[in-house]
Structure formats: structure tokens, C-alpha cells
Amino acid sequence: MSDDDLSEKVGYGHPPKKNRFPKGTSGNPKGRPKASKNVANAVELELDSKVTVIENGRKLKLSRGEVIAKTLVTKAMKGDLRAFDAVTKLLPKRFREPLAEANKSEPLDPYEAEVLERYISRRIAKEDSHD
Incomplete structure (x- = not known):
């Protein structure tokens, strides 16, 4: 063995010179593999x-x-x-919160409740007749 071989630091993080990548050559010549194509990416595109x-x-x-x-x-x-x-x-959350606050109104009076109940029953009957 020559003096150069003995003075060369070899160990963790310091491979022997013969095993190192040559200058200008990538350690990963093919590069990073492309991401797999999934449905979410296709829909987003x-x-x-x-x-x-x-x-x-x-x-x-x-x-x-x-x-x-x-x-x-x-x-x-x-x-x-x-x-x-x-x-x-x-809707983003910042817009939904004011809507929720607006829905926290005072309870309906009996007349309003009756009107709403009749409207709902008519809507249900209308949807049933379409089926």
C-alpha cells in the first residue's frame, strides 16, 4: 500500500475514492420517478x-x-x-359562520310556523307526485 492509500480518510460519509461518483456524473441518472396518475389529479387537470x-x-x-x-x-x-x-x-368557513349566525333567529310565531308547515307539506306532495 502506498502512503496515499493510508492517508485517505475512509469511513462513514467518506467512501474510498474508487467507489465515488466521477465529477459531473449524477448519483441518480434517471431522476425522480413521475408521480402516479390518480383520479384526483385527473379531475383537477x-x-x-x-x-x-x-x-x-x-x-x-x-x-x-x-x-x-x-x-x-x-x-x-x-x-x-x-x-x-x-x-x-x-363556501369557505369564513362565509359559512355568518350564515349560521343568521340562521339563529328568534323562534317563529304560530302563524309563521303554520305557513311554513303548509309550504313544506305542499313541497313534499309535489315531489311525491313527480316520482
């Missing part, structure tokens, strides 16, 4: 893709997610209860 929409006579480029959000809000404003539920569930 689709929602981010742009489509052309005509709104108030103007062409707009919106993401599909924005189009869905606009459609849901429009349906909710027209009285679609399912759309309203979906919109309120998708």
Missing part, C-alpha cells in the same frame, strides 16, 4: 383546463371549475335547493 364561454354577449375563457361554480350559483339563486346546498358546502 380537467377542472383547470380552459373553455370558451359566451356570457352577456362576450366571449370569455374560463376554467371548467369556474363554469361549474357559476352554474351552481345561478341555479341556487333560481331556487334549486340541491344547488344551494352544494354552494353552501363549498
